[in-house]
Amino acid sequence: MGLDITWAVDWVRRSAQVIAEHRMELIELDRAIGDGDHGENMDRGFQAVLPKLDDLPAGSTPGDVLKLVATTLISTVGGAAGPLYGTAYLRAATAAGPAVSLGPEELADVLAAARDGIVARGKAEPGDKTMVDAWTPAVDAARDAAEAGEDAATVLDAAADAAERGAVATEPLVARKGRASYLGERAVGHRDPGAESSALLLRAAADSAAAATGS
């Protein structure tokens, strides 16, 4: 069974909720190695998406929802996260295409497209202590689960688990991109806020899938 518009809308609502709940935590993570605005900016962006969900025309697809998130984040978040997440959701929307329902393989493709968009915009590589360090293992885990014949909810659950481990694994790294790169060794010991918000959003995707499929 694939995941449809109901899942996509629920994912956005859960994303907005989880970002709001973790707003201060993300600010604290960013304050340690950046400028302390990540939680505030992400919260502003996702809160701006919520009212627009009610205006989605009948017959909208998961891709339409992803595109709505993309344009809203680009125009409301700012900082580095706005263009990076905006590009991620935009590429994800393109990968989702006009499909009314996304199966395991399609979801792996959507996540891969999102990751590729982040890499293209930010030019970061794995190990640079950025959100790429959450997305890359997430994409790999989703692909493995899909190829193993797992269902859609399990694919997203595997991605969320891997993203969470990836976010934790940024802690010992020296940053080479973004504002934390100015700290050199002093960034060591702090988790990357973008990797953490990525893990939160992917967990929300998995939770929505679990709710949608009753698993």
Next chain:
Amino acid sequence: MKKIINDPKDVVGESVDGFGRAHADLVRVETDPLYVVRADAPIAGKVGLVSGGGSGHEPLHAGYVGFGMLDAAVPGAVFTSPTPDPILAATKAVDGGAGVLHIVKNYTGDVLNFETAAELAAADGIEVKAVVTNDDVAVKDSLYTAGRRGVGGTVIVEKIAGAAAERGDSLDEVAAIAERVNANARSMGLALTPCTVPHAGEPSFELADDEVEIGIGIHGEPGRERIKLEPADALVERLLDPILEDLPYASGDRVLLFVNGMGGTPLMELYIAYRHAAAVLDGRGIAVERDLVGNYITSLEMQGMSITLVKLDDEMIELWDAPVQTPSLRWGR
């Protein structure tokens, strides 16, 4: 946190609203999306200059909108780059048919959002060039960082490029002089205290009463070294020595010396710093041809300062001296 604010969410909007009312003779404030534009924009045939970035660095950038400097400024949330929408709107508002120059400080968010806006403007048929300022010597320019930050040199780039645009230079010429000023500018800053971003409510970093953070940027981010407080002259040398070595500046050079306050340091202390910086330069045979002392690119209420040196040529001096009429920089007119 003790600040003269209402709701932290309203800080930027209310501040820009007040700024617009205070300077209605020079600027116009657009609120949706938010940007500040010269009251007489667009000016036909003149290259438009647009800068912007996070709020909290006042008077940068809105304070420099006016005759002889910027045509528009785009304030983002506090310490957060603006999104592409207002940058695009400001670019359209100042396009007088001769193209638009974006002056962007080298921070990842600023670069990404201005790049996106420039692509959108190009799609609308507006020719846009960008100069990315990166004058901060505290950052090692290597493969391992996002590159040097744009700091105090940005103010000087905006003034000199603004004068070039005002006298009728083409987009290529204005971009070239902006690049030349940036290439000849070097800066370094220090903080005596952190600052508090209103929505965070807590200081951006911890600093003991007797400690100084050396090599800070302008967003309250920590610097590269922490030392015990020293007398003013020693602190000046900690900023000036790496600057002088970096370009390097040599005997016989003519420079602009810019001693900038981070927002919470009184002018009394900035002049004490200027006094010693000028003496050091004099001792090295470097002529201070022009200068600027005051709070021009700040980090909210942070105590601290930055020093910027710009190696000048005749054309840069002429353009620096050219008339300017903005809320925060005004002479000759």
